[in-house]
Amino acid sequence: MTDPSSTPPFAESIDGLMEALSRQQYVIERGLATAVFLALRLEKPLLIEGEPGCGKTEIAKALAAASGADLIRLQCYEGLDASASLYEWDYPRQLLEIRLHERDRTTAELETEIYAERFLLRRPLLRALEGSGGVRPVLLIDELDRADEEFEGLLLEVLSDFQVTIPELGTIRAQTIPLVILTSNRTRELGDAVKRRCLYAYIGYPNAEKEVEILRRRVPHLPEQFAREIASFVQRLRSQEDLAKRPGVAETLDWAAALLALGESSLRPGPVGETLGLLLKDAHDLETYRRDRLPTLLAAP
């Protein structure tokens, strides 16, 4: 177990956690807060799935900011492997070392020297395990569903034992267990082995009230009434069955900021049509709604 002093003070209670995140302008529901609280207390990774743009990545950033910890982010992609995520030997420097000392060292001595930690290039997972200072770092493994299934296998040792084994150096264990947040957009099913090692939470689209609250906090100069109009419009848009891609909260925030930048204070057909591309990211959706459906959506109460 980690030294209790490394657990951030706000993690003493769920309410404390919610307040701390609220100070970072992150609006969190109690269910998700409980999952984060338990991840902190049980020292288990937290897998967060949900719709794109609904705050999965943001929660890791908010947690790191609230605790003053480092946020170490590993963005997953197809082909991600150990050398990009865990560690790699600095081959050019090793070679240089060999050339420098080939006359005054034996081969055995050289072999020992070049596999020293100073030749180790630390990638995000290893950096998270080694930590820095007494505060638990936040390790964000973002969009794990983009990585290959083989990469999930690589993660297992890190997620369950918070250690990695480097053949030349031995096993490196975390002194301060990081708070690990994994996110997935569910473009594919993650393996059972990873899921079993994690607590789980799901972030869906927020209701209108919560979306207004998010708008108020993240776009501070937005008038209250305008925020309600925007949230209500986005909720109506999101409820359309035929959308190829529904707008997330991130899109709502961008749209609100754009309307504000254009000097708007209420929803008018012209500016809404011109900026609809910030909400709808599919060409067919954009064309259909801009051409045919916008008046109906705007007119709805």
Added chain:
Amino acid sequence: MNEPPEPLSAGERFLARLQGFLDRLRDQGLRVGLGAGVDLGQAIGFLPSLDREAFRNACRATLAKSPEDLATVDRVFDEYWSALGRPAVPPASEEGKIPPASPRRRGSRPPTGRRRPPPVEVPSPAFEGSYSLRAPDPGVSLGLVSDIELRRNRIGARRFRRRIATLPGRSWRRAPTGPLDLRRTAGRSARTGGEWVELLHRDRARRRADLIVLWDVSGSMRDHTNTLFALVHAVHRAIRRTRVFAFGHAIEELTDLFEGQSYPRALTELAGRLAGTGGGTQIARCLEEFHRRSGSMLRPSTTVLIISDGWDLGEPGPLREVLRRIRRNVGRVVWLNPYAAERGFVPATGALRAALPFVDLMTSPGDFPYPHGGREMRSYRPRGPTPLAPRAEGSFIHRM
């Protein structure tokens, strides 16, 4: 003389109830392992106050592993813990021992450990045997295919993935031949005192497959729904960049049905999506709609897999035209026909004859998992001349 058993403490009674709750969840198909149960026990210890919502949230965080699991946890939670007045677990004080918490025993689990919902029946009017747009829905009788078939499909899907991933991608892989991998060679030379004894090579990893499945779910294909669904699920699982569209007299994307869904769950949802899709097929109209809406996703790296028997209500001309447009934009078009492996099969319907010039390969679901072997499907190269080659069994495979 037997002594009366010691009454259980409050903590022991709670643990007994908790065990009953976990068993009830397992009965409902949730795979709650021992570790998850231990996590829940520890979580309860950490909760500052054990009110109902905090307890529910702890159950959700520790026991669920998907949104569907969350719904199950919520439902069972309400059923089980709301019945505290008449507990599902008999009061320990009455029995004097920890009661059997669940009517189901572990031994009654399916041998594979997989969740196996019962076959799903969608009631519908009787099938009249005609093919028209207004033909009544013959109903969907869905069931799971055997484990052997599932395994065969998965193997086939992986082989299919390898066959259609022919273009070099961005990332590099170690390879026996190809450009010299200076970095790894230098690294390896560290073992030999800096001498470059062994030269290592690298090559571009082949780009991942990019697949669009167009699945005919009309009345004439209903007999093959179970087999084809299992196959499509396996393909989607193997090839992440897969979009699945179902068509009959209209076209609808089903990709979300497969994303993150286990096979039994996806099958359960499929029943609801297929209700009302019976009747005849208008392949050309549906493909035109697909091309209009989703044409931007067609790229040279894309393989289009059409699954249909080719029984079409429309004229062959428009089908020929839309297939020509699709074929121009994609790497290859494969047509999976459930009847292609039957003795004496000839692609004689108007739709099939119209399609053949634009199809790189026509094969059957039975051949699909075996690109190697007796009934092989070997043609995943770029298109060349397109003769019709008679097969030994008398059926036709359209080869390149």
